[in-house]
Amino acid sequence: MEMDASQIGNWVSTLIELATKYGPPLLLGLIILIIGLKVINKTRVVVGRGMRVAGISENLVPFLSAVIAVGLKIMLFLAVAGILGFDTASFVAILAAASFAVGLALQGSLSNFAAGIILLIFRPYKVGQWIEVCDKFGRVAEIQVFNTIMLTPGNKTLIIPNGQIVDNIVTNFSERNYVRLELAVTMPYGEDFPKVQAIILAVLRTTPGVLETPEPLVGIETFDSHNIVLTVRPYVSPDDYWPVTFEVNQRIKSAFHQQRIQVAYAEGIELGAIGG
Template identity: 50%
Template sequence: MEFDKLNEYFQIAIDKAVFYLPRIIAAGFILWIGFKIVRKLVQLISTALKKTGFSETLRPFLSSTASIILKGTVLFVIASVLGADLTGLVAILAAAGFAVGMALQGSLGNFASGILILTLKPYKIGDWIQVEDKFGRVEEIGIFSTDVLTPGNKILIIPNSKVTDSVVTNYSEKGMIRLELEVTMPYEESFPKVQQIISSALQGVPKILESPRPEIGILNFDSHNIQLIVRPYVLPDDFWEVTFTANKAIKRAFNKSNIAVAYSEGIEIGSIGE
């Protein structure tokens, strides 16, 4: 009786081996060939991305993503060859993907925005940009955020979704930027005279570009004085240095030319110190 059972089990094992052995061999062959093909395809994708000008930050990520997707496809094919029921697995993966997507909704938005930034390239590393009221030089462009170095030597980590949802000012796009310096003059003073004084002062400020020429004009009129706007052009990296130097030069020129100013706490005209 026991011999008959053993014989029955042995026969079942042989039947299973005959049924699964060819599938196991086929699965192993598919795994070997499939992964070799995936490796070649990933190399081709990486080369194509490099030729089309994708950024160095985005290329490794896209190549890795393509590799994971292709290898996953090979494993699904192998599971199908082995006779596994993929319906339940697909449902579980879909539910898990939905749950992860809901949990990481903000991060996924930053991720999608990072892909757009790295693809469309509205700015690059080294550019001076302004996002809302945040101003600085781009230090790093990542998948989820952009690192910006402020003139105060602080690193701002700006989520990429903020960049794509806001107006971005790229000061480096044209190779130069225009300063916006506000200066006041009293009503009784001659504007052409003050304009010439400011123009002469700017000529002594290094790093102000000769072309385009600085613009000097009347901005508006308030209760105490006339607001002037002074707009010299500089290279992006010289923004703050020229701002401070130009303001200092204008103040010194006003002092030497005895240009009076009106103080906001009264209407009395007072002198200006050096």
């Protein structure tokens, strides 16, 4: 019984020593962990609200808020581990090595990710706008973190990596709410230009979709070998680009026919030998 009492006394003294040594740091670490998690959750809500007020895209707000929260939690856990006496240098080294390995493996994806962040923050174009990028023309259907999805006038879906968009010139046709059509009309040398110009302007004024302001322009672009090339430049809404293009061409053809305006064409075709 004396041995048992002695052992119990040793255990009690050991427990008291451990509690004295590790109890305060453990209690302090637990308190900091609980308070820190509550502060991080509150910070995430406040940061998300601030980003919305700043006009950052709604698609980006949840992601950035989560990234900030994860970063703060990692710092919190490292701080708590340091209070408990753990060597945090090894954790930091492992985390840095893992981040470096992942960065090398996902180098292309990370460049598209970074480009997506830039696009969602600075917004050179928005969903619903008509743009041309990488020699592709279409309406922006969705801006994702890694890709931008566009719909062409032919109803084809284009998925373009954001890295390519950032590295190329983007033409936004919807930013000013109107675009200028570039139409070419040929006129024989024998016709009177002021007369043809008046006919085309009359057609433009009566064509639905052609804007009154800015005023449409009709001028001589160049002199070809068999005809004069006229440039017709009406302004339209981006959504009316193709319908108005087809309608203007059809009405100009009809007006030329009614006013007996001759159509310019080559008088003959010369045939030559092919090959040697």
